[in-house]
Amino acid sequence: MASEKKKGRILSSRHLLGLEGMAGEEIANILDTADALKEILDRPIKKVPTLRGVTVVNLFFEASTRTRLSFELAEKRLSADLMNFSTSGSSVVKGETLLDTARNIEAMRIDVVVVRHQCPGVPGFLADRLSSVVVNAGDGAHEHPTQALLDLLTLRQKFGDIKGLKVAIIGDIAHSRVVKSNIYGLKALGAEVMVCGPPTLIPRDVESLQVKVTHNVDKALEWADTINVLRLQLERQKSGFLPSLREYYWTFGITMERLSRLREAPVILHPGPMNRGVEIESAVADSDYAVILDQVTNGVAVRMAVLVLLSAPEIAV
Amino acid sequence: MESVKLPDKLCLKNTRLIDPVQNLDQTGDLVIENGKISAVNAGCSGARVWDMNGAIVCPGFFDIHVHLREPGFEDAETIRSGQEAAGGGGFTAVACMPNTMPALDHAGVVRWVSEEAAKFPVAVHPIAAITKQRAGEELTEMVELHKAGAVAFSDDGGYVENSDLMRRALEYSLLTNAPIITHAEDFKLTGSGVMHEGAVSTRLGLAGIPRLSEDIATVRDLMLAEYTGGRLHLAHVSTEGALRALEDAVKRGAKVTAEVTPHHLLLTDKAVQGYSTYTKMKPPLREESDTKALIAGLKNRSFAAIATDHAPHTSDLKEVPFDEAAFGIIGLETAVGLIWDKLVMTEQITASYMVNLFCAGPREIVNLPVPAIKVGEAVELTVFHPDEKWTVDTAEFYSKSNNSPYAGWELTGRPWGILKGSLWAGRIQPGF
Numbered sequence: 001m002a003s004e005k006k007k008g009r010i011l012s013s014r015h016l017l018g019l020e021g022m023a024g025e026e027i028a029n030i031l032d033t034a035d036a037l038k039e040i041l042d043r044p045i046k047k048v049p050t051l052r053g054v055t056v057v058n059l060f061f062e063a064s065t066r067t068r069l070s071f072e073l074a075e076k077r078l079s080a081d082l083m084n085f086s087t088s089g090s091s092v093v094k095g096e097t098l099l100d101t102a103r104n105i106e107a108m109r110i111d112v113v114v115v116r117h118q119c120p121g122v123p124g125f126l127a128d129r130l131s132s133v134v135v136n137a138g139d140g141a142h143e144h145p146t147q148a149l150l151d152l153l154t155l156r157q158k159f160g161d162i163k164g165l166k167v168a169i170i171g172d173i174a175h176s177r178v179v180k181s182n183i184y185g186l187k188a189l190g191a192e193v194m195v196c197g198p199p200t201l202i203p204r205d206v207e208s209l210q211v212k213v214t215h216n217v218d219k220a221l222e223w224a225d226t227i228n229v230l231r232l233q234l235e236r237q238k239s240g241f242l243p244s245l246r247e248y249y250w251t252f253g254i255t256m257e258r259l260s261r262l263r264e265a266p267v268i269l270h271p272g273p274m275n276r277g278v279e280i281e282s283a284v285a286d287s288d289y290a291v292i293l294d295q296v297t298n299g300v301a302v303r304m305a306v307l308v309l310l311s312a313p314e315i316a317v
Numbered sequence: 318m319e320s321v322k323l324p325d326k327l328c329l330k331n332t333r334l335i336d337p338v339q340n341l342d343q344t345g346d347l348v349i350e351n352g353k354i355s356a357v358n359a360g361c362s363g364a365r366v367w368d369m370n371g372a373i374v375c376p377g378f379f380d381i382h383v384h385l386r387e388p389g390f391e392d393a394e395t396i397r398s399g400q401e402a403a404g405g406g407g408f409t410a411v412a413c414m415p416n417t418m419p420a421l422d423h424a425g426v427v428r429w430v431s432e433e434a435a436k437f438p439v440a441v442h443p444i445a446a447i448t449k450q451r452a453g454e455e456l457t458e459m460v461e462l463h464k465a466g467a468v469a470f471s472d473d474g475g476y477v478e479n480s481d482l483m484r485r486a487l488e489y490s491l492l493t494n495a496p497i498i499t500h501a502e503d504f505k506l507t508g509s510g511v512m513h514e515g516a517v518s519t520r521l522g523l524a525g526i527p528r529l530s531e532d533i534a535t536v537r538d539l540m541l542a543e544y545t546g547g548r549l550h551l552a553h554v555s556t557e558g559a560l561r562a563l564e565d566a567v568k569r570g571a572k573v574t575a576e577v578t579p580h581h582l583l584l585t586d587k588a589v590q591g592y593s594t595y596t597k598m599k600p601p602l603r604e605e606s607d608t609k610a611l612i613a614g615l616k617n618r619s620f621a622a623i624a625t626d627h628a629p630h631t632s633d634l635k636e637v638p639f640d641e642a643a644f645g646i647i648g649l650e651t652a653v654g655l656i657w658d659k660l661v662m663t664e665q666i667t668a669s670y671m672v673n674l675f676c677a678g679p680r681e682i683v684n685l686p687v688p689a690i691k692v693g694e695a696v697e698l699t700v701f702h703p704d705e706k707w708t709v710d711t712a713e714f715y716s717k718s719n720n721s722p723y724a725g726w727e728l729t730g731r732p733w734g735i736l737k738g739s740l741w742a743g744r745i746q747p748g749f
Contacts (some may be wrong), residue, residue: 020520099636119638120522121592140640142522151434177522208516 011309015127015134018143019184027188031153034298034305040077041300051080054311056112057105060086060137060194064116066272066296067137067147071114074303080112080311098122112311115139133310141175146306147271148181150299152189154291156227157298160265163190164181167268168220170196170229170252171279172241176201178271182228183209196220197252200241217252221259228265229254232279245278255281265289318401318715320438320742326350329747333703335375336690337669338677345500347374347690352738354694367748373705375508376688377697377735377746380649381576381679382498382552382624385411385441387433388426389418394629394717396430400439401715402627404742406650407699408675410421410440411627412683414473415451422446424465431466432537435703438737440681442468447486447497448655453477456486468683471498471581474550474599476534478504483538487547496548496574496682501559502599511640513586513601515531521589523639532558542573550682551575553626555600557610561723564619564648568642574682576624579655580722582611586730588722594635594642595722598628612665615674622679625652625669629718632731650732651723653701659729668703675699698736700743713745722737 009273010029012022019027056075060068071190075082079270096119105113106129114135115123120142128135128211138144167186173195186193187210194212195202196219206213214220221227232248242248259265268280268290276282284290329347334357336342346642348356348364380403386394396413400541403411414431415421421430427443434441445467449455451474459470460575470490476499477483483497490497507530512518514525535551538702539562542549554560563575580598585605588596596602614620629641635642648669653675660666677687688697709726711719 098638117638119640122641124592125638140522141524167609180520180522203519204514204527205516205519208519270366 014310015123015210016145016306016310017127017134019145019148019181019188020143020189021186022282024188024190026151027152027185030149030302030305030309031156033150034153034301037304037308038298038301039111041297046077047079048077048292049079050308050312051075051078052112053081053082055081055108055109055181056114056307057083057085059101059113059115060084060296061117064136064138067116068295070299071137071303074300074307076302077300078307080307090116092144094119097137098125099129102126105132112307133308135306138177140175142175143181144177145181146299146303147178148185150295150302151182151228151269151271153298153302154269154295155267157294158291159225162186164192165191166223166225167191167228168194168196168224169228169230170217170220170254172201172232173197173206174201175233175236176229176230178228180209183211194220194223201236203305217263218258221262221266224266226269227254228269228271229280231273232275233270234275249278252282256283256287259284259289267291269295318404320740321746323349323736323739324365324739326364328364328366328690329364329369329374330361331370332359332372332374334690335373335669335672338376338689339688339691349696349736351679352696354690354692357692359689369700372374373527373668373735374690375699376676376690377737378407378653378675378699379410379412379679379685380408380625380627380652381412381622381647381682383627384416384629384645385413385416386629391498394632395672396433396441397625398715398717399652400437400441402432402647402649403439404735405715405732405744407701408439408649408699408734409652409699409735409737410442411451412442412468414444414448414471416474420446420451421467422449422451423463423584424458426545427462427467438666438735438740438742440468442685444469444471444473444498446470447472447477449484449637450523451475453479453482456482456489459490459495460492463495463544465616467495467608468685469495469498469550471552472512473498473500476500476502480537481540484541484545487541487549490547494684495550495627496550496645498550499538500552501531501538503530503686506530511597512589513603515586515604517586517589521592523589524550528556528558528603531556531600535559536562539563539571539573540579542566543569543571546572549573553578553581553600553624554611554620555581555603557607560610560614560619566703567619573723574621575619576622577611577620578624578626579652580646582608582615583655583659584722585658589625592639593722594637594639595646595720597639597644598626598646599644612660616666620674621682623656623674624665626680629716630720631718635688635720643710646720646722647714647716647718648721650716650719653707654707654728654730654731655723657701657703658728662729679715690697696736696738699732700734700736700747701730701732703730705729707731
């Protein structure tokens with residue numbers, strides 16, 4: 001039985017900790033599965049029994065609305081039993097350590113752990129200590145693989161193929177987990193990537209990720225087929241990375257005025273939630289260039305695909 | 318570990334005797350009588366014989382930078398457990414940092430540490446704080462602390478941020494001739510950093526500590542030392558920039574010395590991949606360009622000492638997410654094996670020079686007499702076997718903590734223990 005199961009596996013890892021090192025073929029398989037599952041979301045009865053009897057815990061140590069809701073919906077559509085565990089703060093202020101939390105999960109015989117944590121590496125920390133499958137729902141500034149997968153799915157739907165696509169990621173590159181997962185996924189599928197932001201928000205040695213770098217948003221817009229506009233955490237101004245949000249908007253904000261100067265406007269992604277009037281003008285966010293709501297729908301499909309492939313791989317085939 | 322009384326007249330037979338100060342490096346034997354060396358290479362007649370099977374016997378190693386955690390943090394280490402780790406690792410003496418609770422900022426605490434340490438043959442030389450409670454505000458009573466046994470002054474773990482106060486510390490310490498040991502770190506540049514800032518920190522999403530944090534802080538202290546004529550010792554140099562600044566200051570005649578740790582010589586930030594908290598320390602593991610520069614600095618004698626910065630922490634402080642883990646790793650029980658295997662066996666430094674870096678080099682920094690292999694000298698010897706192969710197993714450590722990045726490493730060259738006066742202390746006991 002075990003070998004049969006193994007034969008059916010599409011993913012090489014038991015967990016989804018990140019997209020770093022994942023082969024393009026593997027990523028394409030997840031996207032294909034998501035495409036197939038997406039149809040369920042349009043049915044009158046939006047539920048299949050695929051994960052009946054599978055218990056999933058959504059372990060959110062950091063505030064998140066849309067990622068948690070998206071996972072929750074994906075789990076419900078697949079008939080998994082789910083529990084939500086939301087808490088803020090680190091072990092330093094909280095009574096229970098992460099290690100104790102992990103041991104409790106183990107004792108409760110949970111099949112899948114979806115984890116969001118402010119510290120990079122926490123999904124791996126849990127994967128090393130649990131027999132459950134671990135899905136990274138965002139770990140600090142490290143990775144956010146399902147966000148990148150839903151971005152990829154959206155781009156694939158829009159452009160047909162990702163190979164050769166020019167993608168500019170604009171904003172706070174230094175503190176973003178979305179950037180890294182996107183870079184790994186896009187490169188694996190053959191896209192070119194440029195990052196753009198103020199020098200204070202570009203991380204050290206970013207070129208080692210094999211991306212182009214610019215501080216000029218107009219150049220990025222001119223180059224790109226599509227742009228991914230990152231949310232600017234408003235506390236960056238207070239911690240000295242930026243003089244003001246106003247200046248950020250005038251220097252890096254995606255506005256209709258900027259887009260009007262281009263021969264062709266790019267397809268615009270945003271991982272949400274948006275700061276209208278900071279990184280993106282409302283008129284742009286609400287325009288036809290933006291595929292932000294497609295991303296939200298695709299998010300549910302991608303998370304369904306990941307859950308099925310990791311926890312019921314024999315069914316997926 | 319208990320120390321064992323030596324036979325009245327003992328001959329260590331079949332050894333390799335190394336004492337760089339005496340220009341000695343040869344196979345032979347050594348006779349010990351009543352805590353003193355009574356014969357070198359003069360046969361074993363009339364003595365109880367321990368066949369050392371080719372082990373190296375050399376003047377006792379001294380680690381100038383360890384944290385013994387007592388008083389205050391006895392869960393992680395005590396003076397005794399730290400002494401045992403030192404003995405098992407081949408060190409006859411250590412200098413302990415003052416970041417205890419209370420801090421070693423008062424003669425009474427310094428004396429207490431020495432009294433506790435007297436119960437075991439590994440000598441413990443306290444380093445007292447530069448400022449009261451290590452708060453960076455007022456100087457400690459350095460003259461009295463020095464009389465009480467402090468061999469140096471340091472706010473290690475913290476940097477004396479007030480440049481004027483550091484100037485006064487360097488000036489005032491001239492009364493004692495004990496050096497000021499600086500932990501050079503600009504805390505604003507470190508910010509929330511938890512590892513070296515570079516390509517690896519970018520990939521891992523961990524906040525970075527730039528080299529600048531150490532370089533700028535180092536340069537300030539070198540300039541203060543040069544201006545005041547005070548004696549400065551740089552703890553745990555990790556960057557090429559700090560090393561260059563040191564070399565320039567030495568050329569200009571500043572009274573400055575420096576140490577380097579085995580981990581900054583042998584590991585890079587790549588070791589952090591996987592988020593093991595046993596790779597988290599200050600200063601952080603840097604890049605290959607730095608380790609290469611540090612090894613070159615070791616070869617050209619820019620460093621007077623190899624020091625471990627042995628920093629025990631309980632698993633409660635280490636088995637947590639990387640961001641939240643305490644800084645520091647232990648090193649007393651791996652240093653000798655690592656340096657032998659990675660630097661001597663690869664012929665980057667000689668055995669004799671290694672002995673110097675662990676023995677005379679660090680002692681001269683803090684004005685301690687250097688033990689020697691010479692007739693009439695008091696016995697203070699390190700014993701390690703250059704050919705013994707072993708796998709690092711933290712369960713075998715005498716330290717109370719196990720935060721070592723070397724678990725599972727296969728090394729050649731292993732410390733056996735130490736001879737001090739008429740006592741043996743060590744992992745194993747030869748001669749039985």
